Amino acid sequence: GAGVSQSPSNKVTEKGKDVELRCDPISGHTALYWYRQSLGQGLEFLIYFQGNSAPDKSGLPSDRFSAERTGGSVSTLTIQRTQQEDSAVYLCASSLAETGYSNQPQHFGDGTRLSIL
Amino acid sequence: DAKTTQPNSMESNEEEPVHLPCNHSTISGTDYIHWYRQLPSQGPEYVIHGLTSNVNNRMASLAIAEDRKSSTLILHRATLRDAAVYYCILRDRNYGGSQGNLIFGKGTKLSVKP
Numbered sequence: 001g002a003g004v005s006q007s008p009s010n011k012v013t014e015k016g017k018d019v020e021l022r023c024d025p026i027s028g029h030t031a032l033y034w035y036r037q038s039l040g041q042g043l044e045f046l047i048y049f050q051g052n053s054a055p056d057k058s059g060l061p062s063d064r065f066s067a068e069r070t071g072g073s074v075s076t077l078t079i080q081r082t083q084q085e086d087s088a089v090y091l092c093a094s095s096l097a098e099t100g101y102s103n104q105p106q107h108f109g110d111g112t113r114l115s116i117l
Numbered sequence: 118d119a120k121t122t123q124p125n126s127m128e129s130n131e132e133e134p135v136h137l138p139c140n141h142s143t144i145s146g147t148d149y150i151h152w153y154r155q156l157p158s159q160g161p162e163y164v165i166h167g168l169t170s171n172v173n174n175r176m177a178s179l180a181i182a183e184d185r186k187s188s189t190l191i192l193h194r195a196t197l198r199d200a201a202v203y204y205c206i207l208r209d210r211n212y213g214g215s216q217g218n219l220i221f222g223k224g225t226k227l228s229v230k231p
Contacts, residue, residue: 004160033218042204043161045218059218091160093219103149103210106219108160 002026004109006092012115015084021077021112025094033095033106034067034077036088043091049075051097079114087116121205126226129195137190137225139205144185147210151219152179152190154201161204161221164190168210200229 005024013019025032034046045059049069060066064082069075079086093106122140129135141150151166165172165179167188172179178191192199204224 035218042223043219043221045220048218056218093160103166103208105151105163105166106161107163110158110160 004092004094004107006090006109006112008112009110010113010115012117013082014117016081018078018080019082019114021079021090021114023075023077023092023094023109025073025075025092026107027073028096029094029107030072030097031095031104031106032069032075033093034075035091035093037091037111038088046077046090082114082116084116087114089113121207121222123203123205123222123225125223126228128228128230129192129199131197131229131231132194135192135195135199135227135229137192137203137205137227138187139189140187141205141207142186144207145209148207149210150179150181150185150188151206151208152177153204153206153219153221154199155204155224156198156201161219164203166208195227195229197229197231200227202226 007022030051032049035043037043047060047067048056064080067077089111091108091111093108095104095106149166149168152164153161154164155161165174165177167179167181180189202224204221206219
């Protein structure tokens with residue numbers, strides 16, 4: 001079956017521009033996560049959506065970062081006024097409903113490699 | 118979530134078994150032990166998880182110590198495709214809803230020699 005799909009796979013942009021990264025989760029998965037991975041580093045949590053609940057934004061590094069999830073499916077991560085330190089691989093993951101038991105495996109896309117010149 | 122400790126790297130020969138250790142001495146009674154792996158240029162991939170009993174699936178086996186302070190991921194016959202970074206992660210099963218994100222450490226980089 002189809003896995004988590006992310007687009008674009010690569011994005012190169014100039015410092016100061018805005019970028020939008022898209023995540024299409026597995027159908028039926030109500031939980032959606034965004035992470036980022038800087039070169040040679042572990043994954044850093046950014047934001048979490050669960051159904052219609054308010055998202056957990058506790059991992060967003062600055063107010064230049066925002067994310068939406070429309071219709072409980074596709075999500076878009078937006079970075080405004082990009083900086084060079086934003087260069088990283090941005091990963092999206094989805095899972096079945098996480099309602100009290102953290103027992104559901106997360107399924108990851110292959111990420112968007114973002115390079116800020 | 119409690120902290121885990123893994124060796125930075127390990128080597129294996131193709132078609133031999135691999136035992137990847139993980140120490141989690143501060144594990145709580147409600148922590149599940151999850152393993153993920155990340156192949157080069159790909160997103161992480163779920164491997165296996167367990168709570169107290171040993172677990173087997175098509176990818177691997179998970180052996181959990183009786184005191185739960187350590188666990189071992191077992192790949193029964195390593196292939197070249199198994200070369201990846203393997204992450205051992207603890208997740209509290211009673212996290213309360215909004216804190217389900219995975220906390221990845223450095224993991225173990227597994228190299229497989231032909």
